[in-house]
Amino acid sequence: TPVPESLRGTLAASGRYRLGGKRPELEVDLDLSDGQLGPQKLALEKGQVSLQGDALRIDMALRAAGAANSVTLAGKVPLDPQQDGLLLRMSSRGDGLWFLVNSEPEAFRWTSGSTDLQLLVRGSLSEPLANGFLRLRDGSCKLFHQTLRGVDGTLVFDFEQLLVQDLSASVGARGKLRAEGRIGLVRPLGEAPNLKLRLDDVPLALGRLTAIGAGQVSFGGSLASPQLGGQLSIANGSIDASPAEMAPMDSGSGRAGGKANGKGLEKDKRQGQDKDIAKAKGSEIGRAHV
Numbered sequence: 001t002p003v004p005e006s007l008r009g010t011l012a013a014s015g016r017y018r019l020g021g022k023r024p025e026l027e028v029d030l031d032l033s034d035g036q037l038g039p040q041k042l043a044l045e046k047g048q049v050s051l052q053g054d055a056l057r058i059d060m061a062l063r064a065a066g067a068a069n070s071v072t073l074a075g076k077v078p079l080d081p082q083q084d085g086l087l088l089r090m091s092s093r094g095d096g097l098w099f100l101v102n103s104e105p106e107a108f109r110w111t112s113g114s115t116d117l118q119l120l121v122r123g124s125l126s127e128p129l130a131n132g133f134l135r136l137r138d139g140s141c142k143l144f145h146q147t148l149r150g151v152d153g154t155l156v157f158d159f160e161q162l163l164v165q166d167l168s169a170s171v172g173a174r175g176k177l178r179a180e181g182r183i184g185l186v187r188p189l190g191e192a193p194n195l196k197l198r199l200d201d202v203p204l205a206l207g208r209l210t211a212i213g214a215g216q217v218s219f220g221g222s223l224a225s226p227q228l229g230g231q232l233s234i235a236n237g238s239i240d241a242s243p244a245e246m247a248p249m250d251s252g253s254g255r256a257g258g259k260a261n262g263k264g265l266e267k268d269k270r271q272g273q274d275k276d277i278a279k280a281k282g283s284e285i286g287r288a289h290v
Helices: 282-287
Strands: 007-018 025-037 040-052 055-064 071-078 086-092 108-123 128-143 146-159 161-171 175-184 195-206 209-221 226-239
Touching: 146 175, 146 195, 161 195, 175 209, 195 226
Parallel strands: none
Antiparallel strands: 007 025, 025 040, 040 055, 055 071, 071 086, 086 108, 108 128, 128 146, 146 161, 161 175, 175 195, 195 209, 209 226
16 A cells, blocks of 8 residues: 655554454554654554455544644455445544645645544545545645635535635735635546636745736646646736846857846845845846746
């Protein structure tokens, strides 16, 4: 069974087993020492696994360091991925899910608010069917160095699709995000993109580019393989370019020169600046490679 690459720790098992014969048996209690998912430390509060016929019965509870609530996972998992009979219940409330979404803090980090999850997965491992919901209330998070506040909404897992019900957040001084619609979980729904994200005066920071974005982004395909479309306008943009990484075009050959000495660069040696900022305007920026 594949596990996340960022999962670290020592897993020990105690119990009894009898393999071979007509009725193999397995009953173990798992213990996780020095558990960590990315930067987040984990504790395995319960880890019971038993073999019942051709399926595993599991009853587990994970808690992140500092979290008031845990994440529980219980049910039956067939050994054959193609076999029906999968029945898993996953639940959490409050801050229990934070460690899952905070395992890659450079891209996304949830910092406050409530996340309540109730999820039932049936079918087979190869063709899962999910029912349940994820409710977000008064959340705050960082998404690609942007802070989102007042994150509220409900995500409903309805068999083979995800329904997004009035998901909203505030960004920056006046920015607003709002999403609603549906998208397939594993396979496309076979229709035009119906999950839409609306942006109003949202500050954007993409590398060296900062701007204000507005418009609508549509999501098609599925969560496993999403497809993006729509229109997005950018205003009040600026580019921050370092001289060490910016070279003006050579007018004779059309190639970038080896030194950053274009008119768009202003260097103040008297103040001993560690980094120079080029604010290029009009045609000057069209002659620079960033």
